[in-house]
Each structure stands twice: as C-alpha cells, then as structure tokens.
Amino acid sequence: MQQEWYVGVDIGTTSTKAVVYDATGEVKGLHNVEYPLNTPEVSAAVQDPEEIFQAVLMSIRTAIEKSEIDGKKIGFISFSSAMHSLIAVDEIGSPLTECITWADTRSSNWAEKLKASSTGHDIYRRTGTPIHPMSPLVKLMWLKEEYTDLFEKTAKFISIKEYVFKKLFNVFIVDHSIASATGLFNLENLTWDVEALEVAGITAAQLSEPVPTTKSIDGIDEKYAEVLGIDPSTPFIVGASDGVLSNLGVNAIEPGAVAVTIGTSGAIRTAANAPVTDPKGRTFCYALTEDLWIIGGPVNNGGMTFRWLRDEICGAEIESARRLGIDSYEVLTGIAANVRPGADGLLFHPYLTGERAPLWNANARGSFFGLALHHGKEHMIRAVLEGIVFNLHSVMLALKELIGMPKRIQATGGFARSELWRQMLADIFDQEVFVPESHESSCLGAMILGMYAQGKIDSLEHVKAMVGSVHQHTPDPEHAEIYNELMPIFIRVSRKLTDEYEAIAAFQNKHVKPK
Numbered sequence: 001m002q003q004e005w006y007v008g009v010d011i012g013t014t015s016t017k018a019v020v021y022d023a024t025g026e027v028k029g030l031h032n033v034e035y036p037l038n039t040p041e042v043s044a045a046v047q048d049p050e051e052i053f054q055a056v057l058m059s060i061r062t063a064i065e066k067s068e069i070d071g072k073k074i075g076f077i078s079f080s081s082a083m084h085s086l087i088a089v090d091e092i093g094s095p096l097t098e099c100i101t102w103a104d105t106r107s108s109n110w111a112e113k114l115k116a117s118s119t120g121h122d123i124y125r126r127t128g129t130p131i132h133p134m135s136p137l138v139k140l141m142w143l144k145e146e147y148t149d150l151f152e153k154t155a156k157f158i159s160i161k162e163y164v165f166k167k168l169f170n171v172f173i174v175d176h177s178i179a180s181a182t183g184l185f186n187l188e189n190l191t192w193d194v195e196a197l198e199v200a201g202i203t204a205a206q207l208s209e210p211v212p213t214t215k216s217i218d219g220i221d222e223k224y225a226e227v228l229g230i231d232p233s234t235p236f237i238v239g240a241s242d243g244v245l246s247n248l249g250v251n252a253i254e255p256g257a258v259a260v261t262i263g264t265s266g267a268i269r270t271a272a273n274a275p276v277t278d279p280k281g282r283t284f285c286y287a288l289t290e291d292l293w294i295i296g297g298p299v300n301n302g303g304m305t306f307r308w309l310r311d312e313i314c315g316a317e318i319e320s321a322r323r324l325g326i327d328s329y330e331v332l333t334g335i336a337a338n339v340r341p342g343a344d345g346l347l348f349h350p351y352l353t354g355e356r357a358p359l360w361n362a363n364a365r366g367s368f369f370g371l372a373l374h375h376g377k378e379h380m381i382r383a384v385l386e387g388i389v390f391n392l393h394s395v396m397l398a399l400k401e402l403i404g405m406p407k408r409i410q411a412t413g414g415f416a417r418s419e420l421w422r423q424m425l426a427d428i429f430d431q432e433v434f435v436p437e438s439h440e441s442s443c444l445g446a447m448i449l450g451m452y453a454q455g456k457i458d459s460l461e462h463v464k465a466m467v468g469s470v471h472q473h474t475p476d477p478e479h480a481e482i483y484n485e486l487m488p489i490f491i492r493v494s495r496k497l498t499d500e501y502e503a504i505a506a507f508q509n510k511h512v513k514p515k
Contacts, residue, residue: 004075005067006450007060008443010242011052011081011160013037013101013264014304018059019443020067020074023456025466029067030440033059037101037264037304041514043362045103045353049087049095049163056164061228071229076216078237078450080245080442081161083181083286084134088143088154093166096154102134102265103300105354105362107142108505114138114199115281115360123196125277128285129183133354133362134298137183140200155206162208165238168220174208175215176287177240185210187275187285187293213240213289214453237450243267243298244288245445246412250436251467253292253460256407258399260392260425260433261441262302262415268357268395269296270403282358282398288449292460295402297357297395301350302388303414305366306332308352309384313377332381333420339382341427341479345370346379347490348387351501357395359494363505369493385421389428390483390490396429409433412441422471427479428487435471 005028009018014037020029033055038046064071084102087095114120115131129135133142136157144151158166159182162174179185179192184200184207186193192204215238225232239245243261246269252259253271261267272293275285285295310318310328317335321328347369354362368383400406409431415421416435426433444466451457 003073005069005073006075006447007063007077008440008445008447008450009056009060009077009079010440010442010446011056011079011164012242013082013103016052016055016059017440017443018063019440019447020063020069021444021447023451025444025447028069029063029065031059031062031066037103038098039514042508042512043105043108045101045105046098047101049099049160052099052160053164053167057224057227064229072231074230074234076235076237076450076454077230078446078453079161079239080242080446081159081178081239083178083241083243084136085160086136086139087158087160087163088150089156089158089163090153091155093156093163093172095163096150099160099163100139103353104139105133107133107138108354108362110141110145111135111138111362114141119195119199121281123183123193123199124281126186126188127180127183127193127196128187128275128277129181130281130284130356130360131183132356132360134356135183137196137200140202144201151201156208157202157206158208165217165236168224168236169217170221171217172208173211173215173217173238175213175238175240176210176290177213177244179210180287181241181284187287190290211238213238213287213449216453235454237446237453239446239449240288241286242442243269243296244286244294245449246441247271247294247445248288248448248460248463249441249443249445250410250412251463252408252410253288253463256403258396258406258409260409260411261413262388262392262421263413264302264304266299266302266388266392266413267296268392268399269294270399270406276402278398278402282360283402289460295399297399299357299391299395300353300355301366301391305350305352305384305388309381313380329418333385333418335378336382336385337420339378341386342482342486343379343383343386344374345372346375346383347390347486347493348380348383349490349494350384350387350391355391358398361498361501363501364494365501365504367497386424386428387490389421389424390487393428393487394491406431411435422473423476426473426475428483430475430480430484432475433473435473436467437470
C-alpha cells in the first residue's frame with residue numbers, strides 16, 4: 001500500500017498551525033503563522049478574516065515544504081478551529097464585518113438580559129453554550145439592535161472556519177462541533193434551534209448547512225490547490241473545534257479523563273457519551289462526534305495574560321532575553337521559579353478580558369491582591385502564572401459536581417512546554433498531571449478524526465498509540481498545602497468584587513480611549 005501523509009490544521013485566535021503527520025502520528029513538518037487580535041475599543045476583539053485565510057494557506061504550504069514530502073501525496077487535510085467567531089457576509093461570502101472573536105464583549109448588556117430570563121436558561125440547556133458575550137447567539141442580538149442596517153443586509157452569519165471553506169470550495173457548511181458552540185444548535189436533534197433563531201432574529205437560511213465533523217469534501221478551487229502544492233482531488237475533512245479536538249489529541253476521551261489546556265485562553269474538559277448541561281449554567285457541552293461529547297468550562301485569560309505581562313511590564317527582561325538570544329518567556333518563568341509558591345501572599349486575578357467560567361462575567365477585571373512592600377516584580381510574575389492556574393482550578397471544582405473526582409489529568413497547550421507551569425498545575429490541583437509529548441494536540445486531534453473519517457482507523461481510541469511518552473508531575477505536599485490555603489481566598493475575592501467589576505467596567509467603557 002502506498003504511504004500517505006496527513007495534515008492537521010488548527011485555526012487559532014492568535015495563529016494558525018499546520019502539522020504534517022505520517023500514519024503513526026509522527027510529525028514530519030510543521031509551521032505556525034501569527035496574526036494580531038485587534039482591540040479598536042475597550043470591549044472589542046476582532047480580526048481580519050482575509051488575513052487569517054492567507055495564514056491558513058501559508059501554514060499548510062510551508063508545513064508541507066518543511067516535511068519535504070510531495071504535496072500530491074497528502075492523503076487529506078483536516079481542520080480544527082477556534083469557536084464562537086462571527087462574520088457577517090453577503091451572498092457571495094464577502095465579509096461585511098471583521099471576524100468578531102470569542103473575546104469580544106461588546107454584547108455584554110444583551111448577554112445579561114438573556115441570562116436573567118428563563119428563556120436564556122432554557123436555550124442554554126438545549127444548546128450547551130452558556131449565555132455570554134462569547135456566544136454568537138448573543139452577538140447576533142447585539143448586532144440586530146445596534147447595527148440594524150448591517151444586520152438587515154447580511155446574507156449569512158458564519159464562523160472563521162466556514163469562511164475558509166467558502167473560499168476554498170464555494171460552499172456554506174458548518175460542522176456539528178462549531179455549530180454546537182453557537183448557542184443556536186439543538187444538541188438532541190442536531191439542527192438549528194427554533195427558539196434560539198427567533199431570539200437572534202434570523203432564519204436557518206442565514207446559517208450554514210450543519211454537517212458531521214467527519215464530513216469529507218474535495219474539488220478545491222484549483223488556484224488554491226496550486227498555492228498549497230496539492231492535488232485538487234485531495235479530501236478536506238471539515239473537522240471540529242479546537243477544544244474537543246484537543247481532548248482527542250491528548251487521549252482524554254474516556255469518562256473520568258480530564259484535559260486542561262492553556263493556550264491563548266484556557267479550558268478544562270472531559271468526555272461524555274451524550275450531551276450533558278449544568279443546571280447552574282456554568283459549563284459548556286460541544287460535539288466531537290454524534291456519540292461523543294465534550295463538557296467543561298472555558299477561561300478567557302490564559303497565555304494572553306502572560307503575554308500582556310511580558311509586553312507591558314517586563315521590557316527590561318525582554319531586552320535581556322534578546323541580548324542573550326533566548327526566549328523571553330523562558331526568562332520570565334526562570335524569574336518566577338526563584339519565588340516561593342504562593343508568591344509570598346500575592347494573588348492575581350487574571351480577568352484582563354472579563355471572564356467566562358466560572359464567573360461568566362464579561363465585566364470582571366484583573367487585579368493584584370495582597371500587594372505589600374516585601375513584593376517585587378518577581379512576585380508579580382509568579383502571581384500572574386499562579387493566578388491563571390488558580391482560575392482553572394476554580395472551574396475544576398464546578399466540573400467535579402457533574403462528573404466527580406477526575407481519574408486522570410492530561411495537560412496541553414503552549415504552557416505545557418514550561419516545566420514550572422506543569423508542576424504548578426500539579427501542586428494547585430493537588431493531583432498527578434500527565435503531559436503528552438505532542439503539544440499541538442488540536443492538530444493531532446484533527447488528523448486522527450480525519451483518519452477515522454476516511455476509514456483508515458476504526459476507532460478514535462487509536463489515539464492511544466499516537467500520543468507517545470508523557471511528562472509526569474506529582475504534587476509537592478508542601479506546595480499543595482500553601483495553595484489549598486490560598487485557593488479559598490482567591491475565590492472569595494472574585495465573588496466579593498462583583499459590583500465593583502461592573503462599576504469599573506462602566507468607567508472604562510465611558511472614559512478609556514483605545515490605543
């Protein structure tokens with residue numbers, strides 16, 4: 001049998017990654033193309049869809065070139081994508097808006113109105129997407145009321161992955177996974193939810209056709225086949241969302257296995273064989289396949305918070321790293337490693353872009369708490385890293401109410417490259433943490449889903465043979481004791497500041513001018 005190679009693509013918030021794999025899951029080539037997340041006003045977080053499309057083309061083409069494999073021998077290309085994006089387009093798919101990302105909170109007021117109603121809770125229980133500004137449902141309510149002319153002349157409302165497939169194949173299709181993250185998709189019957197559509201003020205005809213995550217499509221526009229260096233008949237697997245594919249890519253698809261991810265944002269997720277939603281509305285439920293669902297909680301503030309710290313506060317450290325020829329993040333984690341766990345009583349709430357789970361409060365804002373004269377910049381660096389993990393642990397506490405004590409924690413995302421952060425996760429969660437060797441779990445998950453879709457493997461459990469060896473971290477009892485003492489304080493402070501979050505967010509929206 002002729003050997004084939006496969007490409008997994010992950011369209012993320014700050015970059016698109018493409019990885020070329022062989023049939024055993026070994027990486028043969030990879031490439032990453034970054035792009036900005038633009039914030040033209042305080043609550044906005046938007047991107048240029050065409051810039052992202054070009055990044056998709058460049059990442060695939062360059063990954064194949066780096067693999068030194070003939071592009072005509074690529075067996076398929078399978079996709080992962082960030083969730084919750086919304087682009088208004090005309091009849092031919094040309095954008096009428098920028099890509100409005102999950103991090104955009106301009107629809108906060110509409111989220112609060114819907115969340116306060118019984119209708120909102122009923123829609124959540126049927127669709128699995130918490131009522132929050134990240135949700136395309138809420139974004140549509142906002143656009144309908146505040147951008148009426150734009151709303152009325154829009155032919156379709158689509159996500160960034162749908163935009164890419166429209167450009168490549170001239171079709172409007174959306175996989176069940178991305179659809180299940182819109183707040184508009186009924187999880188039981190796998191169709192657009194009638195009541196949610198009414199609330200959004202649109203019809204099903206203004207959305208793409210829902211298709212299974214295993215859907216294969218070929219016949220790419222020949223000019224793009226030439227750009228990518230592939231055969232026009234190469235199958236493209238529509239794939240799923242980055243979150244559910246990350247669970248697959250770290251072998252966390254069995255009940256009791258929990259995946260913790262920190263990339264730009266972060267999440268905690270576990271698998272279920274049927275849709276599960278939370279009576280308190282704290283968790284999401286998204287499709288992987290028709291009989292495999294991922295439940296969990298997302299956080300806004302992961303690696304982007306660390307990037308903010310680096311760019312806005314640590315200029316001297318960036319310069320030192322540049323002179324030494326080493327990565328600036330390595331310098332910062334090295335500084336943090338020299339500070340005792342708990343940062344000598346300094347806590348950081350990482351809510352720089354509001355927060356999803358567990359607060360579901362777009363008005364939440366970041367803060368240092370406990371700052372005293374004995375603290376220096378090194379404590380602030382450590383507190384930021386710990387604050388991101390404290391926040392994730394608070395989501396885990398909510399998830400435990402639904403699934404019980406996790407049997408195994410698999411960690412993934414860019415943060416998993418840092419030994420300090422991995423150990424911090426084990427200490428704060430007070431549980432053993434396993435880290436797969438492959439960090440690009442969403443790309444690997446996309447590739448495995450593609451193999452399953454093409455009948456090259458008979459079960460997604462095949463991932464066990466591909467994940468490879470892992471790092472393993474056991475909690476340090478002394479560190480865990482410190483973190484167990486600080487965790488309740490971390491939670492109480494964020495709860496007590498609810499009114500103040502609203503007040504300071506209102507002040508910022510009124511007075512702060514965008515950079």
